Amino acid sequence: MKTVEVSAQPRMERLDLKVGYACINDCKFCVVADKRKYGEKTTQQIKQELVDSYREGRREIVFTGGECTIREDILEIVSFAKEVGYLNIQIQTNGRTFSSFDFAKKMVLAGMTEFGPALHGPTAEIHDSLTRRPGSWRQTVLGIHNVKKLGIRTLANVVITKPNYKSLPELASLFVKLKIDQFQFAFVHILGNARQYYTEVVPRVSAVAPYVKKGLDIGIKAGLRVMVEAIPFCLMKDYEKYLSEFFIPPTQVKEVGWQIDKFEETRKTQGKKKFLTCVNCKWYSLCEGPWKEYPELFGEKEFKPA
Numbered sequence: 001m002k003t004v005e006v007s008a009q010p011r012m013e014r015l016d017l018k019v020g021y022a023c024i025n026d027c028k029f030c031v032v033a034d035k036r037k038y039g040e041k042t043t044q045q046i047k048q049e050l051v052d053s054y055r056e057g058r059r060e061i062v063f064t065g066g067e068c069t070i071r072e073d074i075l076e077i078v079s080f081a082k083e084v085g086y087l088n089i090q091i092q093t094n095g096r097t098f099s100s101f102d103f104a105k106k107m108v109l110a111g112m113t114e115f116g117p118a119l120h121g122p123t124a125e126i127h128d129s130l131t132r133r134p135g136s137w138r139q140t141v142l143g144i145h146n147v148k149k150l151g152i153r154t155l156a157n158v159v160i161t162k163p164n165y166k167s168l169p170e171l172a173s174l175f176v177k178l179k180i181d182q183f184q185f186a187f188v189h190i191l192g193n194a195r196q197y198y199t200e201v202v203p204r205v206s207a208v209a210p211y212v213k214k215g216l217d218i219g220i221k222a223g224l225r226v227m228v229e230a231i232p233f234c235l236m237k238d239y240e241k242y243l244s245e246f247f248i249p250p251t252q253v254k255e256v257g258w259q260i261d262k263f264e265e266t267r268k269t270q271g272k273k274k275f276l277t278c279v280n281c282k283w284y285s286l287c288e289g290p291w292k293e294y295p296e297l298f299g300e301k302e303f304k305p306a
């Protein structure tokens with residue numbers, strides 16, 4: 001029997017700063033679609049939050065939204081984060097604005113140290129049907145190409161959905177071709193648009209697992225770092241060490257109007273769900289279970305204790 005070596009990888013505590021929720025895509029699975037009504041933060045608010053979190057000891061920042069790069073002040077706030085002293089500045093983005101090499105260069109000069117583009121299909125047909133923006137795939141791929149040319153560490157995010165799960169291996173091959181450093185497959189979280197369109201976008205997690213494994217194999221073989229989020233251990237046999245439970249650092253999340261200081265606790269106690277039968281599972285103490293909305297819609301039969 002194959003043994004799986006797993007170890008938690010400690011990382012710096014992270015600030016996940018949502019600048020607002022506006023976006024130039026309108027993804028069918030967007031989890032924040034319901035939050036757009038809360039508006040955008042001001043430059044001053046963002047600067048204050050950066051200072052506060054730094055004073056509390058955080059040294060890693062992820063700018064996210066919505067799409068943070070469509071703000072007019074994005075270069076100003078990224079260079080402010082650098083000035084404050086953040087050591088790692090990640091931009092989570094749909095990647096489209098980076099299709100301008102000039103913009104990509106300005107972001108790097110401002111202080112971006114990590115690039116987190118979202119790509120949801122190996123072809124424009126799949127990706128654009130999910131983002132509902134024709135031409136978005138081409139821009140995102142060009143954006144990745146531009147940022148890689150500038151030598152910036154690139155960590156791609158993929159939301160696993162019904163229209164794209166069978167093409168995850170092809171998408172992994174595309175990531176290898178684009179020479180990215182890491183990719184992550186995250187099972188769709190059934191909130192916002194994903195809730196509204198769940199019959200179109202939410203696949204069965206047990207159907208998805210074999211394609212996720214094939215995609216991971218392609219990345220692993222090519223020497224990329226790979227990760228899986230929100231698929232429990234019982235469905236990822238022999239691939240357990242790639243689960244996000246081992247990687248996600250302690251995180252403070254600053255939304256528009258509220259914040260969560262220890263997101264890892266909220267995620268485990270309010271976001272994810274395990275089941276009565278889970279107490280018999282060897283992964284019980286490490287596993288967080290799926291996002292709770294999944295068993296609410298599809299039941300718990302697919303989750304069988306290891």
Ligand code: SF4
Nearest residue numbers: 233234278281287305
């Ligand atoms: S059976 Fe429960 S504890 Fe075990 S891996 Fe599956 S969801 Fe996690």
